[in-house]
Amino acid sequence: MRFAGKRAVVTGGASGIGRATALRLVDEGAEVWIGDIDEAGGRDVAETSNGRIHFLRTDVTRTGDIEALMAAADAAGGLDVVFNNAGAGGSRARIDEISAEDWDRTQALLLRSVAMGIRHAAPLMTARGGGAIVNTASIAALQTGAAPTAYSVAKAGVLHLTTLAAAELSRHNIRVNAVCPGFITTNIFTSGLGIDGEKRDQANGMIAGIAAHAQPIQRAGRPEDIAAAVAYLASDDASFVTGTHITVDGGITIGPRHSW
Numbered sequence: 001m002r003f004a005g006k007r008a009v010v011t012g013g014a015s016g017i018g019r020a021t022a023l024r025l026v027d028e029g030a031e032v033w034i035g036d037i038d039e040a041g042g043r044d045v046a047e048t049s050n051g052r053i054h055f056l057r058t059d060v061t062r063t064g065d066i067e068a069l070m071a072a073a074d075a076a077g078g079l080d081v082v083f084n085n086a087g088a089g090g091s092r093a094r095i096d097e098i099s100a101e102d103w104d105r106t107q108a109l110l111l112r113s114v115a116m117g118i119r120h121a122a123p124l125m126t127a128r129g130g131g132a133i134v135n136t137a138s139i140a141a142l143q144t145g146a147a148p149t150a151y152s153v154a155k156a157g158v159l160h161l162t163t164l165a166a167a168e169l170s171r172h173n174i175r176v177n178a179v180c181p182g183f184i185t186t187n188i189f190t191s192g193l194g195i196d197g198e199k200r201d202q203a204n205g206m207i208a209g210i211a212a213h214a215q216p217i218q219r220a221g222r223p224e225d226i227a228a229a230v231a232y233l234a235s236d237d238a239s240f241v242t243g244t245h246i247t248v249d250g251g252i253t254i255g256p257r258h259s260w
């Protein structure tokens with residue numbers, strides 16, 4: 001019960017990593033506000049939580065929405081934890097063909113959203129003496145070949161933003177860290193493809209399953225694997241940890257499993 005009596009915000013909480021993290025924080029005593037553009041998914045998560053999860057329709061590319069989400073949690077007794085996590089694949093265009101508009105849209109969704117999440121959480125946390133912020137980066141921030149360029153650059157930005165914000169906000173007793181997921185079975189691979197239900201679940205499982213063959217730990221990554229790392233970073237167990245990241249990727253960034 002590391003979050004008993006605490007309030008947390010989770011963006012992208014209607015699905016995947018955000019959903020698993022919201023449920024994990026609630027399991028450990030928190031009351032959670034999830035922000036997402038998926039209203040049906042968001043309401044579904046809220047309904048299964050005995051009133052411990054509140055859903056607020058939030059588009060993280062709209063700064064006013066982020067501000068309102070942080071304010072809602074704060075108004076209920078003070079904002080303690082923020083997980084800036086919402087995202088999607090972004091532009092798949094190569095660097096020699098991408099348009100300025102696609103570039104900007106991807107950065108707004110994946111990087112500016114995190115900057116604005118920190119921007120609007122920090123003053124509220126400062127006012128109550130501190131807090132913990134965790135941002136979702138990716139193994140795409142650490143190496144080539146994991147995701148398209150615009151996405152990977154945004155995630156590398158999230159990592160550097162995390163270290164800079166940690167340095168700036170330490171004087172207010174606010175810790176800022178990131179998590180770098182590897183291939184995790186969620187809807188991110190299939191969102192926008194127009195497939196639903198069983199077919200979508202099969203496709204989601206297949207992609208993380210294929211990646212697993214190249215990993216030292218040869219199973220598909222689960223949203224709960226990331227939720228556990230986020231819960232650690234957000235908790236007082238990590239009270240001496242700031243400006244860094246945890247990679248949760250089945251070992252894929254260290255190279256293939258050795259056969260000798």
Ligand code: NAD
Nearest residue numbers: 012015016017036037059060086087138183184186187188
């Ligand atoms: P997911 O599709 O299951 O969940 C993402 C959630 O973000 C969805 O509920 C979606 O509706 C929401 N979202 C998308 N755009 C939004 C917007 N503009 N405003 C608010 N909400 C929005 O995918 P996921 O894998 O759980 O993704 C969560 C985070 O993890 C993302 O930042 C993603 O880049 C990152 N990530 C995922 C993986 C992976 O393999 N699944 C790997 C590395 C990083």
